[in-house]
Amino acid sequence: MRKEYAWRSLSIASFFILIGVLIILQIVRIQISVDGAGIRDIAEGNKGWLETVYPARGEIYDRNGKLLAGNHNVVEVGVTLEQVNNPQSIATVLSTVLDLDYFKILSAINNAGEEQIYLRLTDYVSTEAADNLKRIQGEFEEEIQNNPHQGQDDLAGLTFRDHLGRSYPEETIASNVIGFVNQSGRGFFGIEEKYNDLLAGIPVQVWVPADPNRVEEIPQVPDGATLILTIDRELQAATEATLDQSLYDYGAQAGTIIVMDPKNGEILAMASTPRLDLSNFSEYYQVFNNASEYNRAINMPYEPGSVFKILTMAAALDLGVVSPGTTYIDTGIFSFGGTNIQNWDQGAWGVQDMTGCLQNSLNVCLAWIAVDIGTDNFYQYMSRFGIGHPTGIDLSGEAGGRLKIPGDADWYPVDLATNSFGQGISTTPIQMMMAASAIANEGKMVTPHILYGMVRDEKQYNFPPQDAGRPISRETARTLNEMLANSLADGNSEALIPGYRLAGKTGTAQIPTEYGWYSDDETNASFIGWGPVDDPQFMIYVWLEKPTSSSWASYTAAPVFAQVAEDTTMLLNIPPDMIRQQFVSGQ
Numbered sequence: 001m002r003k004e005y006a007w008r009s010l011s012i013a014s015f016f017i018l019i020g021v022l023i024i025l026q027i028v029r030i031q032i033s034v035d036g037a038g039i040r041d042i043a044e045g046n047k048g049w050l051e052t053v054y055p056a057r058g059e060i061y062d063r064n065g066k067l068l069a070g071n072h073n074v075v076e077v078g079v080t081l082e083q084v085n086n087p088q089s090i091a092t093v094l095s096t097v098l099d100l101d102y103f104k105i106l107s108a109i110n111n112a113g114e115e116q117i118y119l120r121l122t123d124y125v126s127t128e129a130a131d132n133l134k135r136i137q138g139e140f141e142e143e144i145q146n147n148p149h150q151g152q153d154d155l156a157g158l159t160f161r162d163h164l165g166r167s168y169p170e171e172t173i174a175s176n177v178i179g180f181v182n183q184s185g186r187g188f189f190g191i192e193e194k195y196n197d198l199l200a201g202i203p204v205q206v207w208v209p210a211d212p213n214r215v216e217e218i219p220q221v222p223d224g225a226t227l228i229l230t231i232d233r234e235l236q237a238a239t240e241a242t243l244d245q246s247l248y249d250y251g252a253q254a255g256t257i258i259v260m261d262p263k264n265g266e267i268l269a270m271a272s273t274p275r276l277d278l279s280n281f282s283e284y285y286q287v288f289n290n291a292s293e294y295n296r297a298i299n300m301p302y303e304p305g306s307v308f309k310i311l312t313m314a315a316a317l318d319l320g321v322v323s324p325g326t327t328y329i330d331t332g333i334f335s336f337g338g339t340n341i342q343n344w345d346q347g348a349w350g351v352q353d354m355t356g357c358l359q360n361s362l363n364v365c366l367a368w369i370a371v372d373i374g375t376d377n378f379y380q381y382m383s384r385f386g387i388g389h390p391t392g393i394d395l396s397g398e399a400g401g402r403l404k405i406p407g408d409a410d411w412y413p414v415d416l417a418t419n420s421f422g423q424g425i426s427t428t429p430i431q432m433m434m435a436a437s438a439i440a441n442e443g444k445m446v447t448p449h450i451l452y453g454m455v456r457d458e459k460q461y462n463f464p465p466q467d468a469g470r471p472i473s474r475e476t477a478r479t480l481n482e483m484l485a486n487s488l489a490d491g492n493s494e495a496l497i498p499g500y501r502l503a504g505k506t507g508t509a510q511i512p513t514e515y516g517w518y519s520d521d522e523t524n525a526s527f528i529g530w531g532p533v534d535d536p537q538f539m540i541y542v543w544l545e546k547p548t549s550s551s552w553a554s555y556t557a558a559p560v561f562a563q564v565a566e567d568t569t570m571l572l573n574i575p576p577d578m579i580r581q582q583f584v585s586g587q
Contacts, residue, residue, distance in 0.1 A: 052203050052204070052205050052206075053203060053204050053205070053206050053221055054185060054200070054201070054203045054221075055200070055201030055202065055203065055221045055222055055223050055224050056071055056164050056201075056223040056224065057071060057164070057166060057181065057185070057199050057200055057201070057223075057224050058198065058199040058200075058201070058223060058224035058225045058226045058227060058455075059071070059226045059227075060178060060191060060192075060199075060226075060227050060229065061226070061227070061228050061229065062174075062228075062229055062231045062232060062233040062236070063228065063229060063230055063231060063232055063452055064232065064233065064234075065228075066233045067169055067170075068168070068169075068170055068173075068174055068178055068229070068231075068233070069166065069167070069168055069178055069191075069192070069278075070166075070167050070168075070169065071164040071165065071166060071167060072164065072165060072167040073127050073162055073163075073164065073165075074123070074124045074125060074126065074127070074162075074163060074164070074165035075123075075124075075125040075126070075127060075129075075130035075160050075161065075162055075163075076120055076122075076123045076124075076125070076160070076161040076162075076163060077094070077098075077120075077121050077122050077123070077125055077130065077133065077158070077159075077160060078118055078119055078120040078121050078158075078159050078161070079109060079118070079119050079121060079157045079158055079159060080117065080118055080157050080159050081109070081112050081116055081117060081118065081119055081157065082117070082157075083156050083157035084109060084156060084157035085154045085156045085157070086153065086154035086155075086156070087105075087106055087109040087110055088106060089140070089153040089154050089155055090105065090109065090121075090155055090157070090158055091103075091105040091106040091109070092153075093133065093136055093153075093155060094121060094122070094133075097129060097132055097133055097136070098122060098125060098129060098133075100121070100122060105121055108121065109121075118159075123183060124165050124183055127162075130160050133155075133158070133160070134160065136155065137155040137158055140153050140154060140155050141155075141156075165183075166180070166181040167279070168180070168278035168279050170233070170278075171277045171278060171279055172240075172275045172276065172277050172278070173233065173236060173237050173240065174231055174233070174236050174270075175275045175276045175277070175278050176189075176190065176270065176271070176272040176275060176276075176294060176295040176297070177190050177191060177229070177231060177236075177267075177270050177295070177395065177450060178190050178191050178192060178278065179191055179192035179193050179194075179396070180192055180276070180278045180281040180284075181281075182281065185200060187199065187200075188281075189291075189294050189295070189395075189396055189397065190294075190295065190395055190396060191227065191229065191394075191395065191450060191451070193396035193397075194394050194395055194396045195225075195227060195394070195451070198224065198225040198227070198454065199224045199225060199227065200224050201221065201222060201223055201224035201225070202221070202222070203221070204221045222457075225454050225455065225456045226454065226455040226456070227451060227453075227454055227455075228451075228452045228453040228454070228455070228460070229450055229451060229452055230261075230266035230267050230268065230449065230450055230451070230452045231267065231268065231269065231270070231450065232268050232269060232571065232572070234571050235259060235268055235269045235567065235568060235571045235572070236268075236269040236270070236271065238269075238564075238567040238571065239257050239259060239269040239270075239271040239564055239567065240269075240271040240275070242257065242271075242560060242563050242564055242567065243255055243256070243257050243271045243272075243273060243560075244273070246542075246544060246556070246560045246563075247273065247544070249549070250525075250544060250547040250548070250549045250550065250556045251547055251548030251549050252525075252544040252545055252546060252547040252548070252556070253545045253546040254272075254273045254274070254293075254296065254545045254546075255272075255273055255296070255542070255543055255544045255545055256270075256271060256272040256273070256295075256296040256297045256429055256541075256542075256543050257269070257270075257271045257540065257541065257542050257543075257560070257564055258270050258271075258297050258429055258430065258433060258540065258541045259538055259539070259540050259564065259568055260433050260437070260448055260538070260539045260540075260541075261537065261538065261539070262433075262436075262437040262440040262441050262446065262530055262536050262538070262539040263440075263441055263446065263465075263536065263537075264446060264465035265434075265437065265446035265447050265448045265449050265465050265466070265468075266449065266452070266465070267393075267448055267449065267450050268538065268568070268572070270295070270297050270450075271297075272294075272295045272296045272297050273296075274287050274288065274293070275287075276288070276294075291397060292397075292399065294397070295395065295397070296429070296543070296545075297428065297429045297430055297541075298393060298395055298397065298398045298399065298428055298429075298430045299397050299398070299399055299428070300399065300428065301399050301400075301401040301402065301426035301427055301428050302426060302427070302428075302509075302511075302524055302543070302545075303422060303423055303424070303425060303426055303509045303510075303511070303512065303524065304422045304425075304427050304432055304507050304509060304524070304526055304543075305421070305422040305423065305507035305508050305509025305510075305523075305524060305526060305553075306344075306361045306363075306421055306422055306505065306506060306507040306508060306509070306526075306553075307422060307432060307505050307506070307507030307526045307527070307528045308419075308420075308421060308422030308425065308427070308432070308507065309358060309361065309366050309420070309421050309422065309505060309507075310358070310436060310439060310480065310484065310505050310528070311381070311382065311385055311387070311435055311436075312366050312369060312370055312373075312378070312420045312421070313354065313357075313358060313366070313369065313480060313483070314381070314385075314438070314439060314471075314472050314476060314477075314480055315373055315377065315378060315381035315382075315472075316369045316372070316373055317354075317472075317476045317479055317480055318381070318471075318472040318473055318476040319373060319377060321369065321372050321373055322354050322369060322372075323354070323479075324353065324354050324355055324479060324482075324483055325353055325354070326353065326354050327351055327352065327353050328351075328352050328353075328354075328357060328365050328368060329350065329351050329352075330343070330348055330349040330350055330351075330352055330357075330362055330364050330365055331348050331364075332346065332347055332348030332349075332364065333348075333364065334363075334364040334367045334368055334417070336367060336371055336413070336414060336416070336417045337412060337413035337414030337415075337416070337417060338413075338414065339414045339417070339418075341363055341364055341367045341417050341418070342363065342364065343361075343362050343363050343364050344361060344363060344508065349362055352365060354483065355483045355486055355487050355490075356487075357369075358483060358484065358487045358505065359486075359487035359488075359490060359491045360491075361421075361505075361506060361508075363420075363421045366420040366421045367417035367418070367420050367421065369420065370416050370417060370419070370420030371416060371417060375406055375413075375416055376406075378416060378419070378420070379403070379405045379406070381471065381472075382403055382419075383403070384469060384471035385434075385435035385438065385445070385471050386431060386434055386435055386445070386468060386469075387401065387403045387425070387427055387431060387435060388400060388401055388402060388403030388427075389401075389431075390431075391430055391431055391434045391447060391448055391468070392447050392466075392468075393430055393447070393448045393449060393450065394449050394450050394451050395450055398428070398430070399428055401425075401426045401427040401428055401431055402425065402426045403419075403425055404419075404424070404425070422507060422509060423509060423510070423518075429526075429541045429543050430448055430541075432528060432541060433448060433528070433539055433541050434446070434447065434448055434468060435471075436528055436530070436539065437468075437539065438470070438471050438472055438477060439472070439477050439480050439481060439484075439503075440477075440481065440503070440530045440536040440539055441477070441536065442474045442477045442478065443470050443471070443472050443473050443474045443476065443477040444467060444470050445467070445468040445469050445470065445471055446465055446466070446467060446468055447465070447466040447467070447468045449463070449465070449466070451463055481503050481533055482503075482533075484503035484504060484505060485501055485502065485503040485533045487505075488502060488503065488504055488529075489501070493506075493554065493558055494554065494555070494558040494559045494562060495527060495529055495558040495559070495561045495562050495565075496562065497562050497565050497566050497569070498576075499576030499577060499578070500531050500532050500565070500569060500574075500576060500577055501531060501532055501533045501534070501577055502529050502530065502531035502532070502533065502565065503529060503530055503531065503533050504527060504528055504529025504530065504558075504561065505527070505528055505529070506525075506526070506527050506552075506553040506554050506557060506558055507524075507525070507526035507527065507528070507553055507557075508523050508524075508525055508526075508551060508552050508553045508554075509523060509524045509526070510522075510523055511523060511524060511546070521551075522546050523546070523547070523551045523552075524543065524544070524545055524546070525542075525543070525544045525547050525550075525551075525552070525553035525556045525557040526541070526542060526543045526544075526553055526557050527540075527541070527542045527553055527557035527558050527560070527561040528540070528541050528542075529561050529565070531565065532574070532577050532580070534577070534581075535580075537572065537574055538565070538568045538569075538572065538574070540561050540564050540565060540568070542557040542560045542561050542564070543557070544556050544557055544560070
């Protein structure tokens with residue numbers, strides 16, 4: 001019996017010893033932790049407060065190292081409540097210097113809780129304004145020391161805390177790509193929203209001592225990741241200037257221009273209107289009516305019109321339904337699904353080969369091709385091109401567009417014919433570029449992207465391009481590339497620039513109305529093109545919304561393409577074909 005009691009006593013004692021050891025370990029852990037420091041301070045009667053410390057937000061650079069988004073010093077203004085002697089003086093000075101509401105400040109101070117130690121009054125004050133407040137505070141203190149009596153102005157308790165706020169040195173340049181950060185530290189739109197977590201870093205909760213002499217006890221937290229974009233700042237600025245000028249020249253309501261490397265999907269420039277001065281992001285609601293307007297290149301689907309014909313032709317060539325030499329007798333009307341399809345000029349163009357059908361942008365010919373392809377094949381190819389699905393570009397808010405297919409409640413047989421030339425179907429400019437990259441890139445489609453690399457812990461990590469499938473063969477891509485280049489050259493297109501052989505296609509699309517029919521006097525003008533044809537290094541998409549000087553893309557979007565192509569070849573140092581080919585052959 002005694003042994004049994006001894007064993008029980010030993011077990012109980014061991015249990016309590018174990019509990020005691022665990023308690024001691026927990027106390028040690030708390031003592032050495034950040035939160036534990038706060039608990040220790042409370043126990044010792046040291047005043048302060050728990051606060052979340054946010055890392056410095058990561059910076060954003062263009063591909064050449066030019067700063068697009070960074071940080072600058074701003075000041076939080078608040079009061080240490082137990083030190084406040086004259087709330088009225090504080091409210092008066094802040095309302096005068098910072099244009100704040102006197103009564104709101106006074107009420108906030110007077111109604112603070114008894115146990116509250118610190119009260120924030122305002123934030124993101126410029127260092128210049130904060131210095132002015134500090135000067136006034138010093139003058140009041142000096143006056144009190146020289147002439148002490150009750151009732152004087154007194155800013156005792158007013159405190160200033162420096163921290164970082166977001167800055168955008170380029171203001172409006174690339175604003176539709178970058179997005180902005182509000183005063184709560186949350187990213188909206190573009191890169192700032194898409195990569196918010198990477199940029200923001202990981203916040204840490206710390207104990208902030210009220211004693212300013214102990215500020216050095218606040219631990220440092222790692223900064224957020226720095227991001228490097230594929231954007232070229234100089235090309236971006238030039239593209240935005242061209243877009244703005246084109247809206248003026250052609251009386252367009254809005255527009256977008258994208259420049260992309262069709263071999264790897266890198267976005268070199270992405271301009272859209274309207275644009276926001278990111279330094280004054282609070283004006284967002286004055287600039288935009290809705291979120292889809294922030295970046296038309298990715299947020300706003302529309303009926304692209306005849307630029308879509310290159311995808312229909314690609315499918316037909318790939319299936320072997322037509323070849324470049326296939327002829328079609330255009331009588332001006334093609335009847336299908338109970339509807340008569342007509343050309344843009346309502347004319348009959350007679351005998352045309354497939355290059356002629358593209359060069360003259362004949363709706364009738366493309367509708368005939370789509371019907372010959374067949375419903376299943378047509379929509380399978382469009383799906384392979386990514387139509388109706390987001391591209392996956394690394395910007396927030398991308399829209400998917402709409403590809404109606406057989407079986408949908410609102411799909412009718414005539415849609416096969418109209419879809420062939422880009423009506424009754426909605427895409428975004430970036431979707432069209434991804435699809436067309438297969439034609440420029442020997443059948444291989446690439447995923448468009450904005451992020452080039454990331455810098456973290458002083459190491460740079462670059463992001464490789466991503467393939468998006470091979471919707472057509474290499475042979476089909478090469479054949480169509482030549483057809484599109486020949487159609488521009490033979491038609492003396494305004495999209496051409498001296499010294500470079502380019503491929504491309506115009507698109508003029510009627511705009512559907514809310515009443516179910518198309519507008520007679522409003523169009524969308526588009527152009528997609530790339531070059532040099534033998535070694536494509538850039539692809540450009542132009543969309544002008546509702547131009548008034550001319551309804552036709554050949555007179556509006558095409559010359560805009562030419563201007564951007566000139567800027568691109570110059571800024572990216574792409575030599576003319578003859579010089580480039582001589583250099584290659586010389587090697």
